[in-house]
Every structure is written in structure tokens, then in C-alpha cells.
Amino acid sequence: MEIRIFENKEALSRAAAQYFIEVINKNHKPVLGLATGSTPLGMYEKLIEAYNDGEVNFKNVKTYNLDEYCGIDSNHEQSYRTFMNTNFFNHINIDLINTNIPNASGDLDAACELYNSQLNENEIDIQVLGIGTNGHIAFNEPGTPFGSKTHCIELDQKTREDNARFFNSIDEVPTHAITMGLANIMKAKKIILIAIGAQKAEALRKMILGDVTEEMPASILQFHPDVVILTDREAVKTLIK
Numbered sequence: 001m002e003i004r005i006f007e008n009k010e011a012l013s014r015a016a017a018q019y020f021i022e023v024i025n026k027n028h029k030p031v032l033g034l035a036t037g038s039t040p041l042g043m044y045e046k047l048i049e050a051y052n053d054g055e056v057n058f059k060n061v062k063t064y065n066l067d068e069y070c071g072i073d074s075n076h077e078q079s080y081r082t083f084m085n086t087n088f089f090n091h092i093n094i095d096l097i098n099t100n101i102p103n104a105s106g107d108l109d110a111a112c113e114l115y116n117s118q119l120n121e122n123e124i125d126i127q128v129l130g131i132g133t134n135g136h137i138a139f140n141e142p143g144t145p146f147g148s149k150t151h152c153i154e155l156d157q158k159t160r161e162d163n164a165r166f167f168n169s170i171d172e173v174p175t176h177a178i179t180m181g182l183a184n185i186m187k188a189k190k191i192i193l194i195a196i197g198a199q200k201a202e203a204l205r206k207m208i209l210g211d212v213t214e215e216m217p218a219s220i221l222q223f224h225p226d227v228v229i230l231t232d233r234e235a236v237k238t239l240i241k
């Protein structure tokens with residue numbers, strides 16, 4: 001794992017975007033693995049800026065998102081489809097048909113099966129990840145098997161508490177989600193994981209220095225050959241003195 005520590009979010013976001021720009025510019029049909037949450041927002045802003053400056057073209061780009069809440073419509077303001085359209089897709093020249101997010105509003109088993117077969121046919125060139133305070137990546141909560149593929153999962157109480165800030169109350173936070181599995185994520189050719197702020201310090205420390213265990217899902221990344229961690233001083237304060 002390579003670890004890059006940034007002095008501010010602006011520089012970190014620019015560097016994160018640069019990894020994606022390089023992959024898009026060197027592939028005819030790039031396949032991107034995307035994430036939601038607060039973590040990648042700055043990177044999406046920088047990618048939109050790069051698109052507006054003519055540095056990158058999304059015409060031939062295909063995307064796969066990590067996860068989607070079950071039980072809310074894709075038009076709901078907190079669905080991950082809405083998040084992606086609002087924060088990224090609507091501002092670039094991507095064809096929405098090439099943007100994939102698990103369909104968590106119908107037959108869930110069929111949606112998982114379809115997503116897995118799509119991921120088998122489309123190797124992800126670069127995947128961006130955040131990390132949950134409980135060590136989850138995507139919505140693979142502690143205890144998820146390392147061999148898992150796209151599946152439906154019950155969200156941890158901690159995850160629902162962390163995400164309640166986006167809803168009117170915790171009662172509105174969905175209880176389940178469809179998520180890419182850890183085996184799907186590990187197949188990505190390159191992974192960048194962004195961790196910002198003191199609240200991520202403990203999870204980051206365990207991910208990098210702790211045992212590789214299903215109780216700390218992100219620890220599986222120790223086995224991936226090409227992971228870059230983009231982080232800040234707050235998040236690594238328990239790693240370096």
C-alpha cells in the first residue's frame with residue numbers, strides 16, 4: 001500500500017482526480033468504480049473542472065457504483081442514483097446508459113445476480129473507496145466474508161448513525177442496501193482509498209497495521225497489489241507521531 005498524506009482537502013481531491021484522468025486518457029473504454037458519501041465529493045468537483053477545461057472526456061466511459069440503499073426509490077433525494085447524477089454525472093458528458101448502480105427497488109436477488117454478471121464482463125480499471133468508521137468498504141460491514149460478491153446486506157447501527165446526517169432522522173435511514181462484495185472490489189486493477197479527518201483514524205490504523213480479518217473488512221486491501229491511500233494529517237495521527 002502506498003500512503004500519501006495531504007495538507008488540505010483541495011490538494012488531496014486534485015490528486016485523486018488525477019488518478020482517474022490518467023486511466024480515462026489511456027484507455028479506449030475505461031471502466032470506473034465509483035463511490036458516494038462525503039469522501040469522494042471533492043474528487044468529483046475536480047473531475048468536473050477537468051472536464052470543463054477539456055482535460056478529460058467521458059464519452060466512452062462506463063461506471064459501476066459500489067452500492068445503493070434498499071427501500072427508497074432511485075428518484076429519492078438520498079438515493080445513490082440521485083447523489084451521482086446531482087454531484088457528478090449531470091455535469092460531464094457521460095451517457096447515463098453507461099452509468100450503473102445496483103437496482104435496489106425491485107427483485108433484490110435478481111439485481112445482485114445481474115450486477116455480478118456485469119462486473120464479470122467489465123473489469124474495473126480504477127476504483128475509488130471511502131472507509132466507514134467501523135472499517136466497512138462499500139457497505140461490506142464487519143463480518144462480511146472476504147469471498148462475497150454483490151449481495152444485500154443489513155446495515156450496521158453505526159453505519160446508520162453515521163449516515164443519519166443526510167436524513168431528517170435516523171428512523172428514515174434505510175436498514176438494508178445492495179453492495180458490491182469484497183471479492184468484486186478486489187478485482188479492480190487499481191484502488192484509491194480516501195480517508196479524511198480524525199473520525200477515520202482508528203479504522204485507517206486497523207486497516208493498514210492490523211490483522212487481515214473479516215471483522216475489519218478494509219483490511220483485505222493489504223492483499224491488493226495496487227492500492228493508494230490518500231489521506232490527511234488528522235486521519236493518520238495514530239499512525240505517525
Ligand code: PGA
Nearest residue numbers: 037038039130131132138
Ligand atoms: P463518508 O462514508 O464518505 O460519508 O465518510 C464513507 C463510507 O462509509 O464508506
